[in-house]
Amino acid sequence: MRLKSFLKSTILASACIVVASSALAQDKPVLTVYTYNSFTSEWGPGPALEKAFEVNCTCDLTWVALEDGAALLARLKLEGKNTKADVVLGLDTNLTAEAKATGLIAPHGTDVSALKLPIAWDDVDFVPYDWGYFAFVYDSEKLKDPPKSLAELIDGKDAPKIIIQDPRTSTPGLGLVMWLREVYGDKAPEAWAGLKPKILTVTKGWSEAYGLFTQGEAPMVLSYTTSPAYHQIVENSDRYKALVFPEGNYMQVEVAARIEGSPQPDLAKSFLQFLISPEAQKVIPTTNYMYPVLDIGADLPPQFTALPKPEKSLLLSPEDAAVNRDAWTKEWIESVSQ
Amino acid sequence: MRRSGRIATPRTAGLSATVLTGYGLAAVLGGLAVAVFALLLAAGGDAQSAPPYAYIGRVLGFTLWQAFLSTVISLLAAIPMTRALARQAQFPGRMLLLRLCALPMVMPTIVGIFGVVAVYGGSGYLAWAADAAGVDWQPRLYGLAGILIAHVFFNLPLAIRLLLPAFASVPAESWRLAAQLGMGSRDIFRIIEVPLLRQQLPGIAIIIFMLCFTTFAVALTLGGGPRATTLEVAIYQALRFDFDLRLGAMLAILQVIFCAGGAWAVWRAGRQMVLGNTARLVAYRYDGRASLARLADFGVIILGAVFLTLPILALVQRGLAGMVAAASVASLLKATMISLGLGLAGGLTATLVGYLIAQARQRMLSSGQKRGAMLLGLTGRLGLFVSPMVIGMGIFLAATGSIDLYRIAAAGVILLSAVMALPFVLGVLEPALEVAAARHDRLCAALGLTGWNRFCHIDWPTLRRPIATALALSSVIAMGDLGAIALFGNQDMVNLTLLLYGQLGAYRLDGAASTALILLGLALAFYWTIERVVGGRELH
Numbered sequence: 001m002r003l004k005s006f007l008k009s010t011i012l013a014s015a016c017i018v019v020a021s022s023a024l025a026q027d028k029p030v031l032t033v034y035t036y037n038s039f040t041s042e043w044g045p046g047p048a049l050e051k052a053f054e055v056n057c058t059c060d061l062t063w064v065a066l067e068d069g070a071a072l073l074a075r076l077k078l079e080g081k082n083t084k085a086d087v088v089l090g091l092d093t094n095l096t097a098e099a100k101a102t103g104l105i106a107p108h109g110t111d112v113s114a115l116k117l118p119i120a121w122d123d124v125d126f127v128p129y130d131w132g133y134f135a136f137v138y139d140s141e142k143l144k145d146p147p148k149s150l151a152e153l154i155d156g157k158d159a160p161k162i163i164i165q166d167p168r169t170s171t172p173g174l175g176l177v178m179w180l181r182e183v184y185g186d187k188a189p190e191a192w193a194g195l196k197p198k199i200l201t202v203t204k205g206w207s208e209a210y211g212l213f214t215q216g217e218a219p220m221v222l223s224y225t226t227s228p229a230y231h232q233i234v235e236n237s238d239r240y241k242a243l244v245f246p247e248g249n250y251m252q253v254e255v256a257a258r259i260e261g262s263p264q265p266d267l268a269k270s271f272l273q274f275l276i277s278p279e280a281q282k283v284i285p286t287t288n289y290m291y292p293v294l295d296i297g298a299d300l301p302p303q304f305t306a307l308p309k310p311e312k313s314l315l316l317s318p319e320d321a322a323v324n325r326d327a328w329t330k331e332w333i334e335s336v337s338q
Numbered sequence: 339m340r341r342s343g344r345i346a347t348p349r350t351a352g353l354s355a356t357v358l359t360g361y362g363l364a365a366v367l368g369g370l371a372v373a374v375f376a377l378l379l380a381a382g383g384d385a386q387s388a389p390p391y392a393y394i395g396r397v398l399g400f401t402l403w404q405a406f407l408s409t410v411i412s413l414l415a416a417i418p419m420t421r422a423l424a425r426q427a428q429f430p431g432r433m434l435l436l437r438l439c440a441l442p443m444v445m446p447t448i449v450g451i452f453g454v455v456a457v458y459g460g461s462g463y464l465a466w467a468a469d470a471a472g473v474d475w476q477p478r479l480y481g482l483a484g485i486l487i488a489h490v491f492f493n494l495p496l497a498i499r500l501l502l503p504a505f506a507s508v509p510a511e512s513w514r515l516a517a518q519l520g521m522g523s524r525d526i527f528r529i530i531e532v533p534l535l536r537q538q539l540p541g542i543a544i545i546i547f548m549l550c551f552t553t554f555a556v557a558l559t560l561g562g563g564p565r566a567t568t569l570e571v572a573i574y575q576a577l578r579f580d581f582d583l584r585l586g587a588m589l590a591i592l593q594v595i596f597c598a599g600g601a602w603a604v605w606r607a608g609r610q611m612v613l614g615n616t617a618r619l620v621a622y623r624y625d626g627r628a629s630l631a632r633l634a635d636f637g638v639i640i641l642g643a644v645f646l647t648l649p650i651l652a653l654v655q656r657g658l659a660g661m662v663a664a665a666s667v668a669s670l671l672k673a674t675m676i677s678l679g680l681g682l683a684g685g686l687t688a689t690l691v692g693y694l695i696a697q698a699r700q701r702m703l704s705s706g707q708k709r710g711a712m713l714l715g716l717t718g719r720l721g722l723f724v725s726p727m728v729i730g731m732g733i734f735l736a737a738t739g740s741i742d743l744y745r746i747a748a749a750g751v752i753l754l755s756a757v758m759a760l761p762f763v764l765g766v767l768e769p770a771l772e773v774a775a776a777r778h779d780r781l782c783a784a785l786g787l788t789g790w791n792r793f794c795h796i797d798w799p800t801l802r803r804p805i806a807t808a809l810a811l812s813s814v815i816a817m818g819d820l821g822a823i824a825l826f827g828n829q830d831m832v833n834l835t836l837l838l839y840g841q842l843g844a845y846r847l848d849g850a851a852s853t854a855l856i857l858l859g860l861a862l863a864f865y866w867t868i869e870r871v872v873g874g875r876e877l878h
Contacts, residue, residue, distance in 0.1 A: 037836065037843070040829055041837070043844035044843075064827040064829070065827040067824050070578045070579060073581075078731060078734050078738060079734065080738070083738075084744055166564065169571070169578075200460075201562045202564060203558060203559040204555045207843055210842075210847070211448070215452065216459075216460070217460050227845070287844075289844075289845065
């Protein structure tokens with residue numbers, strides 16, 4: 001009998017908990033954020049940001065984690081006005097003009113005056129949350145005398161070999177195409193012809209390239225100036241170093257935006273505001289290994305402060321990037337396929 | 339339905355519920371594919387520019403060429419290897435080698451690439467060995483060679499797994515007769531094995547050809563540059579980079595046409611062979627006993643095993659070294675449970691659907707409707723020749739505004755991974771059902787055994803092993819899924835593959851290597867368990 005009543009009360013209690021928790025879950029408004037999956041992985045900024053944001057918002061922050069920025073934009077275009085997203089996070093300035101053209105992006109309505117970026121930020125739709133410089137990262141154990149400029153890398157003999165990414169499938173790959181265009185203008189095809197003999201292979205994404213690089217396939221890879229900070233902070237190693245070139249390094253700025261017509265406009269606004277708060281920004285360096293968009297003072301690890309910074313920051317406007325992306329990628333295919 | 343002249347099948351048995359469900363499922367699959375293409379085509383695209391015909395032509399040429407070469411090399415290697423394995427039915431490590439053959443199926447592409455590079459790359463085992471031996475030689479992996487090595491590494495084991503049951507299905511009577519006639523190794527090959535290969539190879543060739551035709555990351559990463567662009571890359575470019583849905587759909591249709599055309603051509607080259615009614619005795623092959631034959635066989639087996647295991651060995655080495663940087667036990671455990679759960683659910687779905695479609699196809703074949711049978715077989719293989727990206731985009735395009743796919747993510751992942759695994763189920767079950775039909779259809783018709791009764795008493799005992807293999811193979815494939823789970827992007831549904839990609843994307847290459855090792859070990863155990871539990875003990 002005692003067992004029976006015990007079982008009964010257990011069932012009753014658990015039923016109460018289930019009902020109560022589902023009621024609670026329904027009470028809380030849900031903020032859906034579309035992003036890319038390395039952002040929400042346990043090594044990315046996602047989990048810490050979610051926890052910090054949910055403390056104050058009395059809401060449920062839900063991620064939808066897609067493959068990458070391009071997948072994100074494609075999903076938005078597919079879903080159009082029916083999208084479940086309240087916020088989209090993880091586009092970069094190469095994609096923002098196209099995202100804007102969908103008519104799905106609402107003005108951020110956020111105060112961005114405190115931001116500290118190498119460029120002035122006056123976009124009224126997109127809020128930047130981190131940024132970095134593309135750079136060639138080299139293995140100092142294999143390469144004693146790395147090229148000192150982009151020109152030296154391009155004009156040099158067959159060595160050193162580099163691994164780059166395909167601009168059609170990867171953000172850094174597209175970044176390099178823009179970079180060479182910014183430096184060499186219409187002479188970019190000639191520059192690519194000079195670079196071609198040094199290219200060991202062109203990978204689908206950053207992960208393949210970086211994996212092959214650390215496996216020792218080539219002494220140089222296209223990555224970010226901030227990559228060495230990871231090896232210093234986590235692996236305590238100075239082996240990998242990034243090159244800054246006197247011609248300047250091309251930038252990547254990652255952004256977030258609100259979706260027009262979302263049922264949670266206030267929540268979305270407060271999320272964007274939170275994203276550029278010191279609390280969120282201090283999570284960025286050691287998770288995404290990019291620079292924060294705020295001066296977070298002592299919260300920026302010393303390994304980041306010690307990183308080399310290029311004299312010149314190169315970045316095309318979103319409009320120029322959108323207009324030329326196709327033509328320049330075709331040009332790249334032609335010059336590298338020859 | 340047309341009455342068969344050769345086998346007197348009662349009408350009632352001809353249209354059993356099983357067969358009808360099989361037709362229905364195939365119709366649903368085919369209908370979905372048509373709907374996806376129609377939606378994407380209707381969605382329109384970049385109207386101001388004409389499709390880049392020259393570019394597409396170049397890409398198509400390269401895609402066909404590398405897929406053709408990969409298929410031919412994989413099959414040419416698989417034939418002697420499988421023959422040697424069939425002739426030498428007992429040696430230590432044989433079962434392990436066969437089970438290792440399931441591993442490349444579950445291996446995420448990027449992991450397979452790292453494994454191949456660790457052996458054949460500029461600082462891989464080969465380069466190291468050459469250096470140690472004082473030979474001034476550098477392997478040149480990147481280019482067509484790299485693509486072919488990786489494709490053979492991925493597909494040779496699959497070919498062996500699918501081909502070996504055929505070699506084992508030669509009835510004991512044949513061997514007795516061959517022995518009586520004093521047939522030598524060459525005669526056996528010509529008279530027994532070549533007809534067998536003519537029957538079995540087409541189906542296997544189609545699977546490998548399609549897998550290589552739709553390759554993406556392997557071609558880009560190991561191909562050395564944009565000259566190694568495949569049609570799948572062009573589809574990606576159209577759908578993602580340019581968001582030109584119409585061009586993407588047209589390229590995907592082109593892919594379907596070439597894959598289906600290839601399948602049709604290969605099928606025509608194949609020949610139906612009925613092994614006939616036998617006592618189903620178990621016999622060992624008497625050839626391959628001579629010392630010279632043994633030497634040759636073991637030479638082939640060792641060569642193949644080295645080729646297959648070296649990259650796996652490299653992954654194990656890296657995985658063990660990376661254990662110190664492994665993900666937390668909690669997240670590994672959770673990802674493992676999700677991988678196993680989704681794998682088993684996807685595998686069960688694929689096997690059930692595959693069995694029904696294969697039954698329906700067999701019914702058509704038995705009643706002489708060859709074209710219908712081929713159409714059913716092709717429909718079941720849609721997951722192979724329709725780009726997963728196209729399927730994914732089509733589903734979201736169709737559902738948006740009416741169905742909240744994010745809420746039913748688990749069901750969506752299971753169904754989609756089942757569609758992807760279905761071709762492999764059919765690859766295993768179709769030949770098995772053909773043999774079973776040839777052996778038992780007349781008997782069952784005479785006894786009036788149909789439906790569930792027939793399944794329990796006749797089909798299950800004979801088909802148990804192939805069903806187990808199909809289930810094991812499809813479960814392992816669904817377990818290693820990345821495409822379906824990444825499509826829905828549910829934050830609580832992270833399997834081992836996705837965990838691994840998360841680590842790779844966050845510089846955690848050592849941790850990713852350890853996750854890969856766990857994934858491979860788990861896949862091996864999973865495969866082994868399913869084959870053993872469902873399939874029962876080996877006959878010999």
